[in-house]
Amino acid sequence: MKAKITLKDIARELEVSISTVSKALKNSEEISRDTKEKVQAFAKLYNYKPNNIAISLKNKRTKNIGVVIPDIVHHFFTTVIRGIEKYANAKGYNVIVCLSEESFDKEVINMEMLANGSIDGFIMSLSSETQRKGDYNHLKEVTEQGIPVVLFDRITQEVECDKVVIDDELGAYQATKKFIDQGKKKIALITTDDYLSVSKERTNGYKKALEESPLGINTDLMLKMDSMEMDEQAIKSFLNKYEPDAVLCVNEIFAVYSMRLVQEKGLRIPEDIAFIGFTDGVLSKYANPSLTVVAQHGEKMGEVSAQMLIDKIESEAEEETYQTKILEPTLVIRDSIAH
Amino acid sequence: MKAKITLKDIARELEVSISTVSKALKNSEEISRDTKEKVQAFAKLYNYKPNNIAISLKNKRTKNIGVVIPDIVHHFFTTVIRGIEKYANAKGYNVIVCLSEESFDKEVINMEMLANGSIDGFIMSLSSETQRKGDYNHLKEVTEQGIPVVLFDRITQEVECDKVVIDDELGAYQATKKFIDQGKKKIALITTDDYLSVSKERTNGYKKALEESPLGINTDLMLKMDSMEMDEQAIKSFLNKYEPDAVLCVNEIFAVYSMRLVQEKGLRIPEDIAFIGFTDGVLSKYANPSLTVVAQHGEKMGEVSAQMLIDKIESEAEEETYQTKILEPTLVIRDSIAH
DNA sequence: TATTAACACTAAAACGTTTTCGTATTATTA
DNA sequence: TAATAATACGAAAACGTTTTAGTGTTAATA
Incomplete structure (x- = not known):
């Protein structure tokens, strides 16, 4: 086990002062060419690397x-x-x-x-x-x-x-608008409670797009989950009860899980019901069908x-x-x- | 902006030495109760916290x-x-x-x-x-x-x-064995090149299980990808050519992608073809059908x-x-x- | 020859701790 | 009363750097 070498070690070996070594390694003008070469060669040979902690302490x-x-x-x-x-x-x-x-x-x-x-x-x-x-x-x-x-x-x-x-509101707005433009009539939102800043923004974007459209807002179509954790039952009964033809989800998991549920009921995606999620992760890419998402970059x-x-x-x-x-x-x- | 307070600052304010402050804060027996209380109170008031870097330098x-x-x-x-x-x-x-x-x-x-x-x-x-x-x-x-x-x-x-x-070989062995026990006859492996230690182990486990069975090893049924990256075409032609009834994949993505391919061809999972992957991630859980995996913990x-x-x-x-x-x-x- | 300048280097402080050793003061003992 | 012990504290070194302010030597200038 060879311990790390310090400026002090080099100074001792070469019989110069620590300051000289320090300066020589920095190629300072103050030091003669001879000494610099000597020091640098020695440092290289013994693989000298300055100690990060000491430097940190020094210059804060x-x-x-x-x-x-x-x-x-x-x-x-x-x-x-x-x-x-x-x-x-x-x-x-x-x-x-x-x-x-x-x-x-x-x-x-x-x-x-x-x-x-x-x-x-x-x-x-x-x-x-x-x-x-x-x-x-x-x-x-x-x-x-x-x-x-x-x-x-x-x-x-x-x-x-x-x-x-990212402009979460804009993302949700654009996604919702997309649904509207495609002629979807019952556009649902699956989100989490508003304490998460992002959920709030996304909900706002969703509402804004609907407000601007003839469809208007229908709070029945908005499902608020307690947390980011999956509550499979909540989603299931929500989808069964309101039968939306488009769903915007604030994450991938809600979306992918919902897709599976409606597929089991025999609905076709996207003809009968379309989905958009948030977060462009592996799930979206490899889901079946692959999921359209608002990418957060x-x-x-x-x-x-x-x-x-x-x-x-x-x-x-x-x-x-x-x-x-x-x-x-x-x-x-x-x-x-x-x- | 209130800067961080140091031992020196406390020492100066309280007109004692730095060592006294240091010891007082450590509740040293050497220091009188009076002084300790004084120092500790002051430190608390000004929210003194020792500097990590200095400590690091000191005790390495x-x-x-x-x-x-x-x-x-x-x-x-x-x-x-x-x-x-x-x-x-x-x-x-x-x-x-x-x-x-x-x-x-x-x-x-x-x-x-x-x-x-x-x-x-x-x-x-x-x-x-x-x-x-x-x-x-x-x-x-x-x-x-x-x-x-x-x-x-x-x-x-x-x-x-x-x-x-993890015992990658064992994992692959158990997975392959599972296929064999379920009566699968053409058990394929989708893996990457052997330079990855894990791929090698998994391939070994797969081979071992087959060797021990009447099926034996058929190298045609082993697809080696160049890297962990997806090569969709390679998988596609492999599956079409050899038509396995079970596939072990060294990761989730290969498996989920393969499942989609065979589903598009109208095959039923797991009746016509079964899949097992490695890594128990979100993909496996939310894939359709959900993917059996060797969990790596x-x-x-x-x-x-x-x-x-x-x-x-x-x-x-x-x-x-x-x-x-x-x-x-x-x-x-x-x-x-x-x- | 005396003064100054250039050169090459060193000493020492500083960063913020911890810790060992030393010491002045007071209390205890013989 | 004198020697000793206990108490409470401080000085200084150390960790490994960087950097400022010297300092001694030689070379150049007047």
Whole structure:
């Protein structure tokens, strides 16, 4: 086992001072060519690499980004992480991932753990419990300490920081409009409770499109699930009772499961009943029929978030100006609707 | 913006030395009750939290774990991360996630980046390129430095370290056996090239089961794809040409896609042709029909990996003894086979 | 020849902790 | 009363860097 070599070791071996070694490795003008060559050769030979922790302590920059998300076993979040990782890595940053598991307490604990010097900034999406409680003090404390934060997807207006969202309302609006244009008459919505910012937006878009149309809003056709978890029975009885000819679902799973239910009843997709979901994950692609979805471009979202955060981290200026970036969703047309 | 308070700040305010503050906060016997109360009250008031970086530098422990995986947009890896995160977090460790994107170079760069003090140990699964090249010097260097490594799932025997795998051979064996017992006669395998350790094991299990049966091995019935990526045409012509009555696939996607193909041809699942896949992800659960799979228990694998790693990190002893844990897969029976 | 400039290098502080060792003050014992 | 022990605290080193402010030597200038 060969331990890592330090500046001190090199200095001792070469009988120069630590500062000389440090400067020589940085190719400083102050050091003679001879010494530089000697030091650099030695460093290379013994594979010297500066200790990240020491550097972090010195310049109060860790080159780490903290990412706090509710759940990692979710295609959308997973693509966001990939986007963050891609951009951050290119900029020399590492990504520390913490999962809140939709719990307020875990979110708080994770943030506190990281806020004590471990990271230069946060990228996060709020847990459902946090959004339900509406308690954002942990976020406020962090921003007050001067640690930059970027919120994405599940955001709140109560914290002043950079934000990245997709236009969920627009996505739902476009999807609903599509149904209307295709002559669907009983357009249903399967969503979750409004405490999730995204569900709310999507519901708004759905309503808006219907309001603008001759169809108008029929609240009977709106099913609100208690959580993102599947309640198979609720969906089953809803579909049987109201027999919609089009269904917009706020995620993939609701949609795919609903498709299976109506297929078992002998209905044809999309002729008898059409489906559009949210999130362009594996499920949509490989479902039978494949599912038309409002794509959220998670990877793009991750990249944008990382870019905004790193810009803030690296900007000297202490500007207190924050922006919200709104990404446009796209409708990915597949076989669950006519085309 | 209120900056973080340090020991020095408290010492100055309270007109005591830094050491006194440090000890007081640790409730040291050396310090008088009066002073301790004073210091602790002050610290609480100003929300003092020790700086992680300084502590890391001091005791050469970062309480960070580096996780290097080929891809995060994969249900299996995602569940492993969750398992790691869960265990690590409970032990006070953070998880730094790096993606190799199946690239050897990225794997090397990521490891080098983290190995310079940022982490106390690695948990990783090899990129396909690394397995193909068979170059494990980056791993060897790290272990030689005394940094503990745990390899999971995609492992190699050429590096001495702890390992966690599921018994892929057994999983494939059991699945194939299931087909045989159900009277299937033309049992096909859709796999990838053997450079992936897991594909190899699974192929072995498939062969073993057939060898033991009257059916024997028919290499015509084994389709090797070039990579984990879908090649729809290859699968299509394979299924059309050999018309198997049972198919074992090394992942979900191959299976779900194949099921759709045969359904389009009018075959009934599982009567005419049955399917079993690997990885118990969302696809299997929501496919139509739902897919029987060999579950890999990713979360368990993550937990076990984290436990092995943290044990090594925290064990004083410099024992050079490594173990390989083999987890048993389970067959999750769903509608793609008779039952 | 005396002064200045250029060169090549070193000492030391700083980042924020922890910890060992030392010491002044008071209390206890012989 | 003198020696010793207990108490409560501080100084300083250490972790591995970076960087500022010197410093001694040689070369160039007046």
